[in-house]
Amino acid sequence: MRDSNRPLIGKLDRRSFLRLTGLAGGGLMLGVTAGCSENDPPPPAFTADGKPAFQPNAYIQISEDGIVIYAPSPEIGQGVKTSLPMIAAEELDAAWDDVTVVQAPIDPERFPRQVAGGSTSIPGLWMPMRQAGAVARDMLVSAAALRWEVDAGEVETRDSMAVHRPTGRTLSYRELASAAAQLPVPDPDDVPLQSPDQWTLIGKRIGGVDNRPLVTGAPLFGIDKQLPDMVHASFVKCPAAGGRVKSANLDVVKRQPGVIDAFVVEGTGVPTELLDGVAIIARDTWCAFKAREVLEVDWDESSAAADSWQAAQDRARELAGGNGPEEVVDKGNVEKALEAAATRVEGFYQYAFVSHAQLEPQNTTGWFHDGKLELWAPTQTPQSALELVARVLDLDPADVTIHQMRAGGGFGRRLMNDYVVEAAAIAMRVDGPVKLTWKREDDMAHDFYRAGGFHALRAGLDADGRVTAWDNHFISFTHDGEEPVRGGGHDGNIDPGPFVRNYRITQTLLPWQVPTGYWRAPGSNVIAFAHQGFLHELSTAAGRDHLAFMLELLGKSRWLDEGSQWALHTGRTAGVIRKAAEAAGWGRDLPEGHGLGLAFYFSHAGHVAEVAEVSVGPNRRVDVHRVTVAADVGPIVNLSGAENQVKGSVIDGLSAMLGQRVTFEAGRAQELNFHQYPLLRIPRAPEVDVHFIQSDYPPTGLGEPALPPLAPAVANAIFAATGERVRRMPLTAAGFS
Amino acid sequence: MRLKVNGRDHEVSPIREDTPLLWVLRDHLGLVGTKFGCGIAQCGACTVLLDGTPVYACQLPASALEGRDITTIEGLAGADGTLHPVQQAWIDHDVPQCGYCQAGQMLRAAALLAQNPSPSVDQVDAALAPSLCRCGTYNRIRSATLDAAAALASDATAGAAAVTGGDHA
Ligand code: FES
Ligand code: FES
Numbered sequence: 001m002r003d004s005n006r007p008l009i010g011k012l013d014r015r016s017f018l019r020l021t022g023l024a025g026g027g028l029m030l031g032v033t034a035g036c037s038e039n040d041p042p043p044p045a046f047t048a049d050g051k052p053a054f055q056p057n058a059y060i061q062i063s064e065d066g067i068v069i070y071a072p073s074p075e076i077g078q079g080v081k082t083s084l085p086m087i088a089a090e091e092l093d094a095a096w097d098d099v100t101v102v103q104a105p106i107d108p109e110r111f112p113r114q115v116a117g118g119s120t121s122i123p124g125l126w127m128p129m130r131q132a133g134a135v136a137r138d139m140l141v142s143a144a145a146l147r148w149e150v151d152a153g154e155v156e157t158r159d160s161m162a163v164h165r166p167t168g169r170t171l172s173y174r175e176l177a178s179a180a181a182q183l184p185v186p187d188p189d190d191v192p193l194q195s196p197d198q199w200t201l202i203g204k205r206i207g208g209v210d211n212r213p214l215v216t217g218a219p220l221f222g223i224d225k226q227l228p229d230m231v232h233a234s235f236v237k238c239p240a241a242g243g244r245v246k247s248a249n250l251d252v253v254k255r256q257p258g259v260i261d262a263f264v265v266e267g268t269g270v271p272t273e274l275l276d277g278v279a280i281i282a283r284d285t286w287c288a289f290k291a292r293e294v295l296e297v298d299w300d301e302s303s304a305a306a307d308s309w310q311a312a313q314d315r316a317r318e319l320a321g322g323n324g325p326e327e328v329v330d331k332g333n334v335e336k337a338l339e340a341a342a343t344r345v346e347g348f349y350q351y352a353f354v355s356h357a358q359l360e361p362q363n364t365t366g367w368f369h370d371g372k373l374e375l376w377a378p379t380q381t382p383q384s385a386l387e388l389v390a391r392v393l394d395l396d397p398a399d400v401t402i403h404q405m406r407a408g409g410g411f412g413r414r415l416m417n418d419y420v421v422e423a424a425a426i427a428m429r430v431d432g433p434v435k436l437t438w439k440r441e442d443d444m445a446h447d448f449y450r451a452g453g454f455h456a457l458r459a460g461l462d463a464d465g466r467v468t469a470w471d472n473h474f475i476s477f478t479h480d481g482e483e484p485v486r487g488g489g490h491d492g493n494i495d496p497g498p499f500v501r502n503y504r505i506t507q508t509l510l511p512w513q514v515p516t517g518y519w520r521a522p523g524s525n526v527i528a529f530a531h532q533g534f535l536h537e538l539s540t541a542a543g544r545d546h547l548a549f550m551l552e553l554l555g556k557s558r559w560l561d562e563g564s565q566w567a568l569h570t571g572r573t574a575g576v577i578r579k580a581a582e583a584a585g586w587g588r589d590l591p592e593g594h595g596l597g598l599a600f601y602f603s604h605a606g607h608v609a610e611v612a613e614v615s616v617g618p619n620r621r622v623d624v625h626r627v628t629v630a631a632d633v634g635p636i637v638n639l640s641g642a643e644n645q646v647k648g649s650v651i652d653g654l655s656a657m658l659g660q661r662v663t664f665e666a667g668r669a670q671e672l673n674f675h676q677y678p679l680l681r682i683p684r685a686p687e688v689d690v691h692f693i694q695s696d697y698p699p700t701g702l703g704e705p706a707l708p709p710l711a712p713a714v715a716n717a718i719f720a721a722t723g724e725r726v727r728r729m730p731l732t733a734a735g736f737s
Numbered sequence: 738m739r740l741k742v743n744g745r746d747h748e749v750s751p752i753r754e755d756t757p758l759l760w761v762l763r764d765h766l767g768l769v770g771t772k773f774g775c776g777i778a779q780c781g782a783c784t785v786l787l788d789g790t791p792v793y794a795c796q797l798p799a800s801a802l803e804g805r806d807i808t809t810i811e812g813l814a815g816a817d818g819t820l821h822p823v824q825q826a827w828i829d830h831d832v833p834q835c836g837y838c839q840a841g842q843m844l845r846a847a848a849l850l851a852q853n854p855s856p857s858v859d860q861v862d863a864a865l866a867p868s869l870c871r872c873g874t875y876n877r878i879r880s881a882t883l884d885a886a887a888a889l890a891s892d893a894t895a896g897a898a899a900v901t902g903g904d905h906a
Contacts, residue, residue: 077833077835216820216824217768221836221837284764286752286757644834644872648874651875652873674779675779682875682878683862685875
């Protein structure tokens with residue numbers, strides 16, 4: 001398996017090709033590939049070295065040099081540069097070792113979907129990648145049949161070659177490429193796809209295609225970009241989001257060693273676009289960073305954020321007793337059911353704001369030359385970055401190029417492209433290429449944080465210990481007085497809503513200005529903590545076993561929204577809950593002081609259950625010994641990558657739960673680097689035991705859904721181990737260590 | 738000043754006297770495998786080996802390192818491109834997710850094994866604790882390090898690169 005980051009062929013232009021060659025129709029092939037008499041051969045294509053190539057679609061290119069599969073989407077550590085090409089290679093019947101994966105250029109016309117977000121890469125590109133491979137294979141089969149003058153039905157494929165079944169003759173795809181390039185491209189919907197029992201690649205453990213360059217330190221990441229005569233930039237914004245530059249001592253800054261220039265960049269005032277700041281341009285990164293120490297800026301904070309996390313917490317606590325002014329969902333009669341309940345339970349859950357803290361700080365390299373702007377950016381949304389840059393800087397999108405760079409983590413932070421716009425704005429004023437690098441402190445002070453929030457929960461149980469009422473007063477934040485902040489909404493009728501007859505969520509939105517955003521499994525990552533923790537309070541109050549309690553709640557096996565594979569399926573839910581419980585040894589005798597906690601969550605169409613084994617030691621130190629995960633996201637494409645995503649989600653969930661929070665005073669983030677914002681270190685990382693239930697529903701994404709169940713599983717396990725209920729994240733804010 | 742990096746001497750003249758090794762490597766020598774993560778000795782992304790010992794390159798002024806042996810991730814493999822057993826194990830176990838932290842992780846693992854050829858899991862944990870992995874690859878870091886130790890012990894020079902992703906610890 002080879003990989004390269006070679007440049008690509010030029011734009012496909014079907015019409016001019018047809019004019020040139022007069023090959024339209026390609027009727028010769030009619031009997032070979034069914035029903036494609038109206039179809040055209042693919043436009044001419046060439047390899048990076050200028051050799052003619054067979055390129056039936058955007059994703060696949062075969063020449064005498066070999067097989068190239070384009071990885072369309074940004075690689076941020078979720079493994080799509082490997083898993084998406086695997087899907088096409090499977091249908092193509094290419095031997096994986098023969099495939100060279102190339103990161104696709106940003107080109108919405110060729111690649112309609114270049115985004116890493118919402119765990120959508122696999123579900124969104126599953127069918128296009130399969131069809132891309134199947135169409136290419138179909139044409140190669142036709143080419144072989146023609147060459148041998150046999151019926152295509154006698155030709156099969158394996159390991160990057162066509163095989164004539166009756167005679168055993170073979171032709172490699174490389175040998176067939178030029179002939180296949182002359183054939184009409186069939187309608188993808190007419191080309192049969194393999195059935196799962198024919199898969200030889202999907203479901204295997206395949207190492208990441210960039211592993212070799214990664215372990216040898218090759219320059220892959222955005223921050224690694226180097227260009228001749230490149231200079232370096234640092235950008236200083238107001239510590240309170242939205243502050244504007246009144247004045248700055250630029251002359252003093254310009255006299256610092258290595259500093260080439262310093263200037264004020266005027267922003268649009270919109271955090272997702274471009275905020276005001278001072279750019280320092282220097283010969284190296286260190287000079288740019290050091291020059292900041294003498295920079296003095298007089299900020300106009302009249303429209304800047306002034307939020308206080310402490311004040312928000314105090315206010316939420318005051319409000320918790322009542323209901324919110326807005327109803328998110330109201331089903332049955334909650335008040336009446338609560339009155340009639342045999343047992344009533346209450347709990348106030350809260351969690352702080354957190355930062356994304358992807359390990360590679362924000363950066364982008366920009367170069368404005370010949371009237372065009374070139375950008376090298378690690379972003380989750382390169383296509384929208386391009387549009388945004390063009391709009392904010394008033395450029396023609398055709399004059400902006402974005403090169404996809406590997407991202408050292410994303411987690412939702414790089415859905416926003418503020419740093420790309422900053423680099424672009426700076427590059428417009430610098431002669432030659434310039435790399436903008438954020439300090440970690442910039443990153444933590446100017447994140448789009450996961451919003452903190454509060455859930456005042458009440459529920460009722462009947463005499464048999466069944467949930468009859470559920471009431472949640474959800475307290476979140478708003479920028480505009482109407483909508484919840486980004487990532488700070490409540491999804492309404494979610495788990496366990498559908499299973500409780502009387503169910504209500506009301507909402508209070510507190511005014512808030514600091515930007516928020518999407519953080520791995522947005523919404524779910526915190527609501528799971530509150531709801532699944534509280535559900536355990538209910539089974540405990542009812543004196544029931546939590547596993548049995550959860551299964552009973554689900555009722556019979558069914559889709560909650562018949563016909564939608566994006567809906568929760570109670571059978572799949574029960575399946576993962578049972579599997580996780582069984583694999584973790586639910587109910588077994590545990591070492592002294594240990595407890596097991598079980599939680600389930602449905603997010604991003606993934607059904608995931610987790611069991612955590614926890615003990616709490618001296619200094620209230622929480623030790624998570626093992627986490628057992630059962631996930632049903634349909635068929636697994638790359639077993640190795642999929643396990644990585646699950647393990648990573650669990651570690652990430654625990655890391656955030658234990659000690660991470662960003663607090664704000666006067667609109668300023670108070671935690672600015674890892675000494676104040678601890679990431680989990682290896683000694684405290686539990687072993688994560690991963691089980692997949694590979695149902696035959698179409699596959700869904702796995703970057704996010706394994707995260708939400710972790711926090712409630714740990715909280716429930718702490719209760720099982722100690723009898724102490726955890727209703728607050730991070731745990732350090734609840735006195736744990 | 739002269740810096741000896743991966744066995745080669747480099748003449749460098751950083752602009753500021755106090756320039757940390759990290760930025761000399763990245764901005765002046767073009768050795769960008771050493772990463773910037775925090776700048777305050779917290780994340781270990783900038784880890785390099787100084788005379789075989791892991792250090793934070795963001796903390797050490799390059800000017801103090803003349804005559805010392807500096808190994809970066811670019812220098813971990815043999816001159817002929819043969820991977821260090823740690824690198825091979827990282828590939829075999831498909832350790833990287835985003836991969837940003839892994840240079841630091843591998844250098845720490847290599848330094849550990851050079852000094853303790855058959856570490857326990859706890860010793861692996863202790864040696865790698867300074868390096869953060871935001872993506873949570875810790876399970877595989879453990880198993881890959883133990884495997885690399887076994888490979889070194891059996892004096893096997895890194896087996897074929899085909900196997901991937903096994904997990905255990
Ligand atoms: S960059 Fe040196 S320890 Fe983080
Ligand atoms: S692999 Fe992403 S930080 Fe370790």
